[in-house]
Amino acid sequence: MSQDDRMNSAANDWEADPWDASDEIADAQLAGFLERATKPIRWASIRQAGSSVFGIEREKLTGYDVEYYATENGEDLLLMQLAWHGFPDPPEWRLSSRPSGSENSWQSWGYFADLPKNWRLEPNGS
Incomplete structure:
Protein backbone atom coordinates (compact mmCIF):
# COMPACT_ATOMS: atom_id res chain seq x y z
CA MET A 1 0.00 0.00 0.00
CA SER A 2 1.44 3.37 -0.96
CA GLN A 3 1.83 6.28 1.43
CA ASP A 4 -1.02 8.08 -0.33
CA ASP A 5 -3.33 5.08 0.12
CA ARG A 6 -2.31 4.62 3.77
CA MET A 7 -2.82 8.28 4.62
CA ASN A 8 -6.26 8.53 3.01
CA SER A 9 -7.92 5.35 4.24
CA ALA A 10 -10.34 5.10 7.15
CA ALA A 11 -10.24 1.28 7.02
CA GLN A 29 7.64 -1.69 9.82
CA LEU A 30 4.93 -3.83 8.25
CA ALA A 31 7.42 -6.61 7.48
CA GLY A 32 8.69 -6.47 11.08
CA GLY A 50 7.12 -5.01 39.69
CA SER A 51 8.22 -1.39 39.84
CA SER A 52 10.04 -1.58 36.49
CA VAL A 53 10.11 -3.56 33.27
CA PHE A 54 13.21 -3.70 31.05
CA GLY A 55 14.79 -1.09 33.33
CA ILE A 56 11.97 1.42 32.80
CA GLU A 57 9.67 2.52 35.61
CA ARG A 58 6.24 0.93 35.29
CA GLU A 59 4.47 4.29 35.72
CA LYS A 60 6.40 5.73 32.79
CA LEU A 61 5.43 2.76 30.61
CA THR A 62 1.73 2.97 31.51
CA GLY A 63 1.91 6.69 30.70
CA TYR A 64 2.80 5.62 27.15
CA ASP A 65 -0.19 3.23 26.98
CA VAL A 66 1.95 0.10 27.51
CA GLU A 67 -0.33 -2.69 28.73
CA TYR A 68 1.78 -5.82 28.08
CA TYR A 69 5.40 -6.88 27.75
CA ALA A 70 7.26 -10.00 26.66
CA PRO A 90 -4.53 5.05 14.73
CA PRO A 91 -5.72 1.45 15.19
CA GLU A 92 -6.02 0.16 18.79
CA TRP A 93 -2.66 -1.61 19.24
CA ARG A 94 1.01 -0.65 18.78
CA LEU A 95 4.09 -2.88 18.95
CA SER A 96 7.68 -1.86 19.78
CA SER A 97 10.81 -3.90 20.44
CA ARG A 98 14.55 -3.78 21.02
CA PRO A 99 17.25 -6.41 21.63
CA SER A 100 16.98 -7.97 25.11
CA GLY A 101 19.09 -6.28 27.76
CA SER A 102 19.75 -3.33 25.47
CA GLU A 103 19.34 0.35 26.20
CA ASN A 104 18.92 1.10 22.50
CA SER A 105 15.91 3.03 21.26
CA TRP A 106 12.70 1.09 20.79
CA GLN A 107 11.77 0.18 17.21
CA SER A 108 8.11 0.67 16.38
CA TRP A 109 6.38 -1.92 14.21
CA GLY A 110 3.32 0.24 13.65
CA TYR A 111 -0.28 0.24 14.81
CA PHE A 112 -2.76 -2.55 14.15
CA ALA A 113 -6.45 -3.23 14.71
CA ASP A 114 -6.47 -6.92 15.65
CA LEU A 115 -4.17 -8.98 17.85
CA PRO A 116 -2.43 -11.84 16.04
CA LYS A 117 -4.02 -15.23 16.77
CA ASN A 118 -0.69 -16.65 18.06
CA TRP A 119 -0.45 -14.08 20.86
CA ARG A 120 -1.77 -14.79 24.36
CA LEU A 121 -2.46 -11.97 26.81
CA GLU A 122 -2.74 -12.58 30.53
CA PRO A 123 -5.48 -10.64 32.34
CA ASN A 124 -4.22 -7.13 33.03
CA GLY A 125 -6.10 -6.53 36.26
CA SER A 126 -7.50 -3.18 35.18
Missing part, protein backbone atom coordinates in the same frame (compact mmCIF):
# COMPACT_ATOMS: atom_id res chain seq x y z
CA ASN A 12 -6.59 0.48 7.73
CA ASP A 13 -5.98 -2.70 9.72
CA TRP A 14 -2.35 -1.61 10.04
CA GLU A 15 -0.80 1.87 10.11
CA ALA A 16 2.80 3.05 10.04
CA ASP A 17 4.37 5.00 12.90
CA PRO A 18 4.29 7.88 12.20
CA TRP A 19 1.21 7.70 9.99
CA ASP A 20 2.91 9.77 7.28
CA ALA A 21 6.09 7.64 7.15
CA SER A 22 7.74 7.12 3.80
CA ASP A 23 6.93 3.95 1.87
CA GLU A 24 10.38 2.57 2.74
CA ILE A 25 9.86 3.00 6.49
CA ALA A 26 6.27 1.76 6.37
CA ASP A 27 7.23 -1.33 4.37
CA ALA A 28 10.00 -2.18 6.87
CA PHE A 33 5.16 -6.59 12.46
CA LEU A 34 4.18 -9.53 10.24
CA GLU A 35 7.32 -11.43 11.30
CA ARG A 36 6.48 -11.00 14.99
CA ALA A 37 2.79 -11.73 14.42
CA THR A 38 3.65 -15.33 13.49
CA LYS A 39 5.39 -16.00 16.82
CA PRO A 40 3.47 -17.57 19.73
CA ILE A 41 4.13 -14.72 22.16
CA ARG A 42 2.83 -14.92 25.74
CA TRP A 43 2.31 -11.39 26.96
CA ALA A 44 2.52 -10.44 30.65
CA SER A 45 0.46 -7.60 32.08
CA ILE A 46 2.42 -4.45 32.87
CA ARG A 47 -0.03 -3.87 35.74
CA GLN A 48 1.08 -7.12 37.38
CA ALA A 49 4.80 -6.32 37.01
CA THR A 71 10.70 -11.34 25.82
CA GLU A 72 10.91 -13.59 22.76
CA ASN A 73 13.96 -14.86 20.85
CA GLY A 74 16.38 -12.32 22.32
CA GLU A 75 14.02 -9.42 21.90
CA ASP A 76 12.14 -7.34 24.49
CA LEU A 77 8.68 -6.33 23.32
CA LEU A 78 6.13 -3.75 24.44
CA LEU A 79 2.47 -3.90 23.45
CA MET A 80 0.50 -0.68 23.76
CA GLN A 81 -3.29 -0.39 23.78
CA LEU A 82 -4.41 3.08 22.80
CA ALA A 83 -7.26 4.68 24.72
CA TRP A 84 -8.19 6.68 21.63
CA HIS A 85 -8.22 4.59 18.48
CA GLY A 86 -10.04 4.20 15.19
CA PHE A 87 -10.25 6.74 12.41
CA PRO A 88 -8.99 9.44 12.50
CA ASP A 89 -6.83 8.05 15.32
Whole structure:
Protein backbone atom coordinates (compact mmCIF):
# COMPACT_ATOMS: atom_id res chain seq x y z
CA MET A 1 0.00 0.00 0.00
CA SER A 2 1.44 3.37 -0.96
CA GLN A 3 1.83 6.28 1.43
CA ASP A 4 -1.02 8.08 -0.33
CA ASP A 5 -3.33 5.08 0.12
CA ARG A 6 -2.31 4.62 3.77
CA MET A 7 -2.82 8.28 4.62
CA ASN A 8 -6.26 8.53 3.01
CA SER A 9 -7.92 5.35 4.24
CA ALA A 10 -10.34 5.10 7.15
CA ALA A 11 -10.24 1.28 7.02
CA ASN A 12 -6.59 0.48 7.73
CA ASP A 13 -5.98 -2.70 9.72
CA TRP A 14 -2.35 -1.61 10.04
CA GLU A 15 -0.80 1.87 10.11
CA ALA A 16 2.80 3.05 10.04
CA ASP A 17 4.37 5.00 12.90
CA PRO A 18 4.29 7.88 12.20
CA TRP A 19 1.21 7.70 9.99
CA ASP A 20 2.91 9.77 7.28
CA ALA A 21 6.09 7.64 7.15
CA SER A 22 7.74 7.12 3.80
CA ASP A 23 6.93 3.95 1.87
CA GLU A 24 10.38 2.57 2.74
CA ILE A 25 9.86 3.00 6.49
CA ALA A 26 6.27 1.76 6.37
CA ASP A 27 7.23 -1.33 4.37
CA ALA A 28 10.00 -2.18 6.87
CA GLN A 29 7.64 -1.69 9.82
CA LEU A 30 4.93 -3.83 8.25
CA ALA A 31 7.42 -6.61 7.48
CA GLY A 32 8.69 -6.47 11.08
CA PHE A 33 5.16 -6.59 12.46
CA LEU A 34 4.18 -9.53 10.24
CA GLU A 35 7.32 -11.43 11.30
CA ARG A 36 6.48 -11.00 14.99
CA ALA A 37 2.79 -11.73 14.42
CA THR A 38 3.65 -15.33 13.49
CA LYS A 39 5.39 -16.00 16.82
CA PRO A 40 3.47 -17.57 19.73
CA ILE A 41 4.13 -14.72 22.16
CA ARG A 42 2.83 -14.92 25.74
CA TRP A 43 2.31 -11.39 26.96
CA ALA A 44 2.52 -10.44 30.65
CA SER A 45 0.46 -7.60 32.08
CA ILE A 46 2.42 -4.45 32.87
CA ARG A 47 -0.03 -3.87 35.74
CA GLN A 48 1.08 -7.12 37.38
CA ALA A 49 4.80 -6.32 37.01
CA GLY A 50 7.12 -5.01 39.69
CA SER A 51 8.22 -1.39 39.84
CA SER A 52 10.04 -1.58 36.49
CA VAL A 53 10.11 -3.56 33.27
CA PHE A 54 13.21 -3.70 31.05
CA GLY A 55 14.79 -1.09 33.33
CA ILE A 56 11.97 1.42 32.80
CA GLU A 57 9.67 2.52 35.61
CA ARG A 58 6.24 0.93 35.29
CA GLU A 59 4.47 4.29 35.72
CA LYS A 60 6.40 5.73 32.79
CA LEU A 61 5.43 2.76 30.61
CA THR A 62 1.73 2.97 31.51
CA GLY A 63 1.91 6.69 30.70
CA TYR A 64 2.80 5.62 27.15
CA ASP A 65 -0.19 3.23 26.98
CA VAL A 66 1.95 0.10 27.51
CA GLU A 67 -0.33 -2.69 28.73
CA TYR A 68 1.78 -5.82 28.08
CA TYR A 69 5.40 -6.88 27.75
CA ALA A 70 7.26 -10.00 26.66
CA THR A 71 10.70 -11.34 25.82
CA GLU A 72 10.91 -13.59 22.76
CA ASN A 73 13.96 -14.86 20.85
CA GLY A 74 16.38 -12.32 22.32
CA GLU A 75 14.02 -9.42 21.90
CA ASP A 76 12.14 -7.34 24.49
CA LEU A 77 8.68 -6.33 23.32
CA LEU A 78 6.13 -3.75 24.44
CA LEU A 79 2.47 -3.90 23.45
CA MET A 80 0.50 -0.68 23.76
CA GLN A 81 -3.29 -0.39 23.78
CA LEU A 82 -4.41 3.08 22.80
CA ALA A 83 -7.26 4.68 24.72
CA TRP A 84 -8.19 6.68 21.63
CA HIS A 85 -8.22 4.59 18.48
CA GLY A 86 -10.04 4.20 15.19
CA PHE A 87 -10.25 6.74 12.41
CA PRO A 88 -8.99 9.44 12.50
CA ASP A 89 -6.83 8.05 15.32
CA PRO A 90 -4.53 5.05 14.73
CA PRO A 91 -5.72 1.45 15.19
CA GLU A 92 -6.02 0.16 18.79
CA TRP A 93 -2.66 -1.61 19.24
CA ARG A 94 1.01 -0.65 18.78
CA LEU A 95 4.09 -2.88 18.95
CA SER A 96 7.68 -1.86 19.78
CA SER A 97 10.81 -3.90 20.44
CA ARG A 98 14.55 -3.78 21.02
CA PRO A 99 17.25 -6.41 21.63
CA SER A 100 16.98 -7.97 25.11
CA GLY A 101 19.09 -6.28 27.76
CA SER A 102 19.75 -3.33 25.47
CA GLU A 103 19.34 0.35 26.20
CA ASN A 104 18.92 1.10 22.50
CA SER A 105 15.91 3.03 21.26
CA TRP A 106 12.70 1.09 20.79
CA GLN A 107 11.77 0.18 17.21
CA SER A 108 8.11 0.67 16.38
CA TRP A 109 6.38 -1.92 14.21
CA GLY A 110 3.32 0.24 13.65
CA TYR A 111 -0.28 0.24 14.81
CA PHE A 112 -2.76 -2.55 14.15
CA ALA A 113 -6.45 -3.23 14.71
CA ASP A 114 -6.47 -6.92 15.65
CA LEU A 115 -4.17 -8.98 17.85
CA PRO A 116 -2.43 -11.84 16.04
CA LYS A 117 -4.02 -15.23 16.77
CA ASN A 118 -0.69 -16.65 18.06
CA TRP A 119 -0.45 -14.08 20.86
CA ARG A 120 -1.77 -14.79 24.36
CA LEU A 121 -2.46 -11.97 26.81
CA GLU A 122 -2.74 -12.58 30.53
CA PRO A 123 -5.48 -10.64 32.34
CA ASN A 124 -4.22 -7.13 33.03
CA GLY A 125 -6.10 -6.53 36.26
CA SER A 126 -7.50 -3.18 35.18
